[in-house]
Amino acid sequence: MSEYFSNIKTSATTIATGMGITLKHFFNAVKRKGDAGIDDADYFRQVDGLCTLQYPKEAIPTPPHGRYRLYCNIDDCIGCRQCDRACPVQCITIETIKATSDDLEACGKTSGGQQKRMWVPVFDIDVAKCMTCGICVSVCPTECLYHTPVADFSEFNVKNMMYHFGNLSKIEAEAKTKKLAEQQAQAAKEKAAAGGAPGAKPAPKPKPAPPQA
Amino acid sequence: MSSSPSLNTWSDALSGLSIGWFPLGLVIIAAIPLVFIALYALTYGVYGERKISAFMQDRLGPMEVGIWGLLQTLADILKLLQKEDIVPKLADKFLFVIGPGILFVGSFLAFAVLPFGPAFIGADLNVGLFYAVGIVAIEVVGILAAGWGSNNKWALYGAVRSVAQIVSYEIPASIALLCAAMLAGTLSMQQITMMQAGPGGFMHWFLFTNPIAWLPFLIYFISSLAETNRAPFDIPEAESELVAGYFTEYSGMKFAVIFLAEYGRMFMVSAIISIAFLGGWTSPLPNIGGLELNTMTSGPVWGAFWIIMKGFFFIFVQMWLRWTLPRLRVDQLMYLCWKVLTPFSLIAFVLTAIWVINH
Ligand code: SF4
Ligand code: SF4
Numbered sequence: 383m384s385e386y387f388s389n390i391k392t393s394a395t396t397i398a399t400g401m402g403i404t405l406k407h408f409f410n411a412v413k414r415k416g417d418a419g420i421d422d423a424d425y426f427r428q429v430d431g432l433c434t435l436q437y438p439k440e441a442i443p444t445p446p447h448g449r450y451r452l453y454c455n456i457d458d459c460i461g462c463r464q465c466d467r468a469c470p471v472q473c474i475t476i477e478t479i480k481a482t483s484d485d486l487e488a489c490g491k492t493s494g495g496q497q498k499r500m501w502v503p504v505f506d507i508d509v510a511k512c513m514t515c516g517i518c519v520s521v522c523p524t525e526c527l528y529h530t531p532v533a534d535f536s537e538f539n540v541k542n543m544m545y546h547f548g549n550l551s552k553i554e555a556e557a558k559t560k561k562l563a564e565q566q567a568q569a570a571k572e573k574a575a576a577g578g579a580p581g582a583k584p585a586p587k588p589k590p591a592p593p594q595a
Numbered sequence: 596m597s598s599s600p601s602l603n604t605w606s607d608a609l610s611g612l613s614i615g616w617f618p619l620g621l622v623i624i625a626a627i628p629l630v631f632i633a634l635y636a637l638t639y640g641v642y643g644e645r646k647i648s649a650f651m652q653d654r655l656g657p658m659e660v661g662i663w664g665l666l667q668t669l670a671d672i673l674k675l676l677q678k679e680d681i682v683p684k685l686a687d688k689f690l691f692v693i694g695p696g697i698l699f700v701g702s703f704l705a706f707a708v709l710p711f712g713p714a715f716i717g718a719d720l721n722v723g724l725f726y727a728v729g730i731v732a733i734e735v736v737g738i739l740a741a742g743w744g745s746n747n748k749w750a751l752y753g754a755v756r757s758v759a760q761i762v763s764y765e766i767p768a769s770i771a772l773l774c775a776a777m778l779a780g781t782l783s784m785q786q787i788t789m790m791q792a793g794p795g796g797f798m799h800w801f802l803f804t805n806p807i808a809w810l811p812f813l814i815y816f817i818s819s820l821a822e823t824n825r826a827p828f829d830i831p832e833a834e835s836e837l838v839a840g841y842f843t844e845y846s847g848m849k850f851a852v853i854f855l856a857e858y859g860r861m862f863m864v865s866a867i868i869s870i871a872f873l874g875g876w877t878s879p880l881p882n883i884g885g886l887e888l889n890t891m892t893s894g895p896v897w898g899a900f901w902i903i904m905k906g907f908f909f910i911f912v913q914m915w916l917r918w919t920l921p922r923l924r925v926d927q928l929m930y931l932c933w934k935v936l937t938p939f940s941l942i943a944f945v946l947t948a949i950w951v952i953n954h
Contacts, residue, residue: 408647434653434655
């Protein structure tokens with residue numbers, strides 16, 4: 383019997399407490415939680431008030447050094463494909479064409495002064511797949527691949543999440559491929575004319591035997 | 596009991612009005628609560644509940660349509676009107692279609708006896724309170740029709756739960772209201788209100804004139820939550836277990852009618868609790884010395900204002916509870932009804948009887 387009454391008492395007090403809390407929140411709705419960003423010292427002190435963010439109109443600023451959307455500065459890319467190989471989710475697609483010797487001038491140099499030797503007609507990043515892990519960024523020798531502070535890049539059509547960065551149009555790419563093939567054919571012909579037997583490569587050295595355990 | 600003519604001047608005059616054979620006055624009297632329910636359900640019921648629930652959860656609620664989302668409800672109505680009115684192929688079509696109708700009629704019928712002011716009451720029955728309690732039970736039929744007619748297991752579960760719940764909670768609710776009827780010595784809503792009118796304002800209300808009225812008051816309030824299917828007694832709906840309970844299959848305007856009925860019932864029970872314990876349309880302000888606050892704030896228009904405000908206050912409490920408490924389990928629900936509320940209502944009944952005899 384005493385349990386019966388204590389249960390009733392517990393229900394009454396807990397309901398009263400709960401209703402007190404909700405009423406407090408109801409009256410606190412005249413306040414707004416501040417818009418302190420995560421790097422603000424007051425971030426965890428914004429306890430009272432509404433927390434709805436009316437998103438497109440209001441947005442919490444992202445940190446200026448944030449690392450979100452991947453960007454490739456294609457002018458600096460040397461087409462080494464390191465990023466392509468490093469990416470764990472295969473979201474980078476690269477195609478390269480070797481620049482012919484007379485094109486090296488047109489191909490240009492990176493901002494670091496390195497001579498570029500590859501055209502990169504296709505450099506696609508599927509930002510829908512990219513998990514911003516940053517592995518590609520760390521392997522890129524010319525530091526032309528990096529994350530930007532842009533955090534909001536949603537699209538209505540998932541196809542638009544494919545970002546194209548290539549530095550040649552399709553027609554240009556075809557021309558360059560043809561040119562390269564011609565040059566290579568030319569070189570092969572010259573080589574044959576010079577009389578070098580094609581199969582005269584020195585035999586590869588035998589590998590050293592693995593150490594015996 | 597025939598009420599004094601001064602009590603019902605407006606409604607009596609209206610009901611006598613007719614154009615030829617057409618009883619225009621009666622139609623107007625019937626339309627007044629309908630217009631009231633519609634307006635209140637749209638503004639306070641739907642929009643208010645959204646905002647209140649949002650604020651209690653630190654959200655903003657609707658904001659996009661109109662200033663502060665004020666036109667959101669209108670947009671929703673337009674949307675509901677456009678929706679296809681689906682009747683499931685294997686449903687019992689007759690029951691399925693009339694279910695929402697019965698539900699709405701059940702909550703609407705009780706408005707006939709609610710006094711909306713000292714000069715307006717649809718029907719001043721001498722058994723008004725009894726009628727109001729009884730007519731609520733029609734809701735059970737509507738819910739059963741909707742749940743069974745849907746030919747859907749969730750809907751049927753919801754309906755059966757609802758019947759168990761409403762039938763059970765009618766008992767403590769009725770006994771608690773009996774206490775008020777005993778205090779007043781009448782079942783007429785208008786008379787019960789008159790008993791609590793006086794220059795002292797709130798001091799004449801049953802809740803404050805006797806020491807035990809708080810107990811039936813609380814019991815009726817809790818039971819009324821269960822009768823209107825409001826949280827924490829919304830197990831017929833139970834959207835997380837039963838999808839949406841007895842109205843799982845309803846779409847478009849039928850769904851809207853079910854909700855209109857729910858909001859109508861919410862106001863009805865709130866009005867009944869105000870009439871039974873908080874003086875209905877009487878003003879809460881007392882006359883203090885020469886300051887005739889009570890006299891100033893009485894009259895037909897003020898009366899309507901006060902009862903609507905009291906009703907709205909209790910609806911606010913219902914919403915407040917809804918966003919505070921989790922839903923009860925079925926066994927807890929029955930425990931609360933049969934082992935807590937019913938015995939306490941009987942105790943309240945006996946104590947009230949003793950108090951009435953000794954005064
Ligand atoms: S950040 Fe990671 S996932 Fe994204 S492209 Fe680079 S390696 Fe791939
Ligand atoms: S690692 Fe850098 S330089 Fe190499 S292909 Fe990728 S982006 Fe270009």
